[in-house]
Amino acid sequence: MSEQLVFDRPQSVIDRPTHYCPGCHHGVAHRLVGELLDELGVAEDAILVASIGCSVFLYNYLNVDAVEAPHGRAPAVATGVKAARKDKFVFTYQGDGDLASIGMAEVLHAANRGENIAVVFVNNTVYGMTGGQMAPTTLIGQRTTTCPSGRCLEHEGAPIRMTEIIAGLGGATFAARASLNNVKNIRQAKKYLRKAFQCQIEKKGFGFVELLSACPTNWKLNPVDANERIKTEMIPYFPLGVFKDALDEGGAC
Amino acid sequence: MARYLDAIIAGFGGQGVMLIGNLLAYAGMKDGLNVTYIPVYGPEMRGGTANCTVVLSEEEIGSPIIHSPVSLIIMNRPSLDKFQPRLKDGGLNIINSSLIDMDLADANRVKCIAVPCNEIADKLGNTRMANMVALGAYIQATGIMELQPVIDSLKDVLSERYHKLIPANTEALNAGAEVAAKA
Amino acid sequence: MSKQPERIFVKGNEAVVRGALAARCKCFFGYPITPQNEIPELMSSEMPKSGGEFVQAESEVAAANMLLGAGACGIRAMTSSSSPGISLKQEAISYMAGSNTPAVIVNMNRGGPGLGDIGPAQGDYYQSTRGGGHGDYRLLVLAPATGQEAYDLTIKSFDLAYKYRNPVMILGDAILGQMKEAITPWQPEGIDDEAGRDWALSGAKDREKRLIKSLYLEEGALAGQNKNLQKKYEDMQSYVEYEEFETEDAELVVCAYGSIGRIAKSAVRNLRKQGHKVGLFRPITLYPFPSDALLALAKQGKKFLTIEHNLGQMVDDVRLAIRTVADSDFAPIYPGNLPIPEDIEGPVLEWLEGK
Numbered sequence: 001m002s003e004q005l006v007f008d009r010p011q012s013v014i015d016r017p018t019h020y021c022p023g024c025h026h027g028v029a030h031r032l033v034g035e036l037l038d039e040l041g042v043a044e045d046a047i048l049v050a051s052i053g054c055s056v057f058l059y060n061y062l063n064v065d066a067v068e069a070p071h072g073r074a075p076a077v078a079t080g081v082k083a084a085r086k087d088k089f090v091f092t093y094q095g096d097g098d099l100a101s102i103g104m105a106e107v108l109h110a111a112n113r114g115e116n117i118a119v120v121f122v123n124n125t126v127y128g129m130t131g132g133q134m135a136p137t138t139l140i141g142q143r144t145t146t147c148p149s150g151r152c153l154e155h156e157g158a159p160i161r162m163t164e165i166i167a168g169l170g171g172a173t174f175a176a177r178a179s180l181n182n183v184k185n186i187r188q189a190k191k192y193l194r195k196a197f198q199c200q201i202e203k204k205g206f207g208f209v210e211l212l213s214a215c216p217t218n219w220k221l222n223p224v225d226a227n228e229r230i231k232t233e234m235i236p237y238f239p240l241g242v243f244k245d246a247l248d249e250g251g252a253c
Numbered sequence: 254m255a256r257y258l259d260a261i262i263a264g265f266g267g268q269g270v271m272l273i274g275n276l277l278a279y280a281g282m283k284d285g286l287n288v289t290y291i292p293v294y295g296p297e298m299r300g301g302t303a304n305c306t307v308v309l310s311e312e313e314i315g316s317p318i319i320h321s322p323v324s325l326i327i328m329n330r331p332s333l334d335k336f337q338p339r340l341k342d343g344g345l346n347i348i349n350s351s352l353i354d355m356d357l358a359d360a361n362r363v364k365c366i367a368v369p370c371n372e373i374a375d376k377l378g379n380t381r382m383a384n385m386v387a388l389g390a391y392i393q394a395t396g397i398m399e400l401q402p403v404i405d406s407l408k409d410v411l412s413e414r415y416h417k418l419i420p421a422n423t424e425a426l427n428a429g430a431e432v433a434a435k436a
Numbered sequence: 437m438s439k440q441p442e443r444i445f446v447k448g449n450e451a452v453v454r455g456a457l458a459a460r461c462k463c464f465f466g467y468p469i470t471p472q473n474e475i476p477e478l479m480s481s482e483m484p485k486s487g488g489e490f491v492q493a494e495s496e497v498a499a500a501n502m503l504l505g506a507g508a509c510g511i512r513a514m515t516s517s518s519s520p521g522i523s524l525k526q527e528a529i530s531y532m533a534g535s536n537t538p539a540v541i542v543n544m545n546r547g548g549p550g551l552g553d554i555g556p557a558q559g560d561y562y563q564s565t566r567g568g569g570h571g572d573y574r575l576l577v578l579a580p581a582t583g584q585e586a587y588d589l590t591i592k593s594f595d596l597a598y599k600y601r602n603p604v605m606i607l608g609d610a611i612l613g614q615m616k617e618a619i620t621p622w623q624p625e626g627i628d629d630e631a632g633r634d635w636a637l638s639g640a641k642d643r644e645k646r647l648i649k650s651l652y653l654e655e656g657a658l659a660g661q662n663k664n665l666q667k668k669y670e671d672m673q674s675y676v677e678y679e680e681f682e683t684e685d686a687e688l689v690v691c692a693y694g695s696i697g698r699i700a701k702s703a704v705r706n707l708r709k710q711g712h713k714v715g716l717f718r719p720i721t722l723y724p725f726p727s728d729a730l731l732a733l734a735k736q737g738k739k740f741l742t743i744e745h746n747l748g749q750m751v752d753d754v755r756l757a758i759r760t761v762a763d764s765d766f767a768p769i770y771p772g773n774l775p776i777p778e779d780i781e782g783p784v785l786e787w788l789e790g791k
Contacts, residue, residue, distance in 0.1 A: 044641035049505065059647050065637040067508040068535070068649035069501065070527050076498035080505025083463045083489035084513065088639055109494035275616070279445050282618040288445070290616040293774065315702030317615050320776040
């Protein structure tokens with residue numbers, strides 16, 4: 001009986017073990033990005049703008065040119081990369097602390113200018129790399145090392161729904177939220193990412209995809225329970241779907 | 254003696270002192286001189302005057318900012334109060350006598366020339382050319398250059414939409430020069 | 437270098453823009469702040485004409501990070517601001533220094549600290565020459581005194597940025613930015629637009645992927661990077677520029693840079709007319725600092741008086757340069773006051789009387 005290989009590593013993903021914790025979804029998100037770089041034929045033109053957080057080492061896992069941005073500034077750095085090299089495929093990959101807290105201004109203005117870049121936003125409701133502090137997307141009641149009694153609406157405000165904000169900006173072309181907690185949702189996530197990438201390839205402007213992801217370590221849950229938490233706690237607050245799609249209108253600008 | 258001149262040009266905002274400062278420096282450049290022009294702002298902006306400093310020199314220019322200049326173009330009273338005391342002994346003071354009482358001129362210490370800038374400009378049909386009358390008188394009185402490079406520079410210093418006013422401005426420059434020639 | 441005989445009459449801010457265009461700057465990232473607004477304003481219309489890109493950023497923080505992105509692609513790129521805005525750019529400047537990214541940053545220094553005023557000052561000398569942001573790094577710092585130097589040094593700044601793969605700062609002030617002067621533009625030849633071909637990001641086609649970064653976590657890696665940076669800063673020392681004026685028989689040498697340097701020149705001329713043996717030493721590169729030339733003057737037995745438009749910053753470098761044989765006195769011109777030749781003549785005469 002001859003063997004048939006049906007599942008392989010995408011070309012754009014480097015064959016090396018990652019530093020991520022068991023049950024972390026960064027690996028899934030990396031793979032989706034890698035698959036799409038291959039499938040859309042843009043890997044050789046890709047310039048990744050890496051951010052600060054657990055995914056800072058993404059440049060060690062993707063076989064593409066990369067520049068490391070200061071915390072939160074990836075959309076500004078990407079704006080500069082794109083201004084310098086309009087012919088390249090430019091994307092950022094940012095976590096919730098990076099994008100929704102310190103980098104709020106940069107992502108909103110890049111989106112509103114309609115920068116022809118793609119932004120992959122991984123939301124796991126916590127600062128992972130620094131040890132589980134409260135993020136702008138931390139849910140009400142969620143315990144973190146800086147809100148040990150649980151996030152409180154009165155003190156810390158409500159978790160920020162980034163995709164809805166991005167979708168509300170005139171310059172954004174595509175904004176969607178998906179989740180990485182099960183196969184069905186992962187397939188949907190890939191569809192959204194494909195559209196956001198396609199958006200740039202067709203020079204139609206800013207594409208944004210939020211990926212709800214698990215951080216079992218800082219949530220202090222096992223990977224299965226972490227996936228369950230996404231379903232029962234995160235998705236009800238962060239609804240999945242496409243919030244803006246102006247691709248067929250020729251882009252937002 | 255190498256050609257050298259520095260001037261503070263001062264008046265109300267809107268009297269066009271910055272424009273004639275620019276024109277003087279530009280014409281100086283066209284005439285082969287080194288030139289600097291600096292609009293003085295900061296604390297100097299307060300007190301009712303807008304002013305600029307122009308330096309024209311055959312030699313390399315050091316300071317573009319001059320506290321005690323060798324010449325003045327004074328378009329209003331607050332500027333006279335402020336700058337006349339700073340004018341070097343024996344310096345030249347072109348005074349807009351349409352708006353300033355010539356009794357205030359320090360004629361014993363410095364050379365003062367009364368130029369009724371607004372009246373002359375009115376006669377030529379536009380009060381706003383009072384600044385050009387003053388500059389014409391200044392060029393004549395200092396002899397730093399001929400009037401022609403100044404006239405020739407109008408097209409470069411005035412924005413295009415005012416180019417139709419070049420003949421009138423030329424007349425104003427000439428009229429000011431005539432006053433100074435008779436002074 | 438072909439010199440065009442025709443002179444143009446422009447503000448120092450415009451001279452910087454003209455120099456950048458002549459140096460084939462292709463990206464400009466700006467944000468409004470007085471007294472440098474003519475730079476982004478002019479760039480917004482000129483960049484597209486030369487096939488370049490102008491972006492008005494949402495903040496100075498973002499503008500400097502855009503510069504990092506363009507520099508990482510090996511494109512000649514620039515940003516400009518004034519003191520408070522330059523403070524905000526320090527984050528990205530540190531990252532650029534740490535990742536060997538070439539870029540040009542213009543600071544038209546205004547009065548500080550805090551919001552200060554919009555007039556000229558030299559309070560950013562330390563910030564410019566000691567790095568400015570976190571970590572141990574240096575920028576090449578060029579201090580033009582005239583419109584012509586603003587043009588010439590801007591052209592040079594791009595060459596230096598690429599030669600050393602390092603951010604370069606043009607340190608002017610509100611006088612330089614706002615003053616109009618006749619300058620002679622010229623077009624440099626032999627610009628290498630592909631100077632980053634061996635390291636710049638362009639997509640990993642038919643080659644290994646490239647990475648521009650400043651994070652070094654592996655054991656020994658950061659020490660290695662710092663050692664490399666130190667080596668680079670040592671190499672830079674060979675590039676110094678300065679002006680000496682009437683120093684040959686001078687008893688007292690005034691040390692001043694930028695606009696204060698040119699104002700001091702007037703003061704020296706005036707003092708010479710009065711028979712005083714005074715000269716001027718004007719550093720044009722603030723980093724690297726022209727220490728050897730100063731030491732040579734000190735060894736001739738000359739005395740030094742440093743005058744700055746701040747409370748005493750460059751004087752430290754003057755003292756370091758001559759410390760084995762001499763010292764320098766210092767006289768401040770306070771930020772907030774508009775400097776005039778008398779501000780230099782006064783302290784010099786006092787010094788001469790007190791000697």
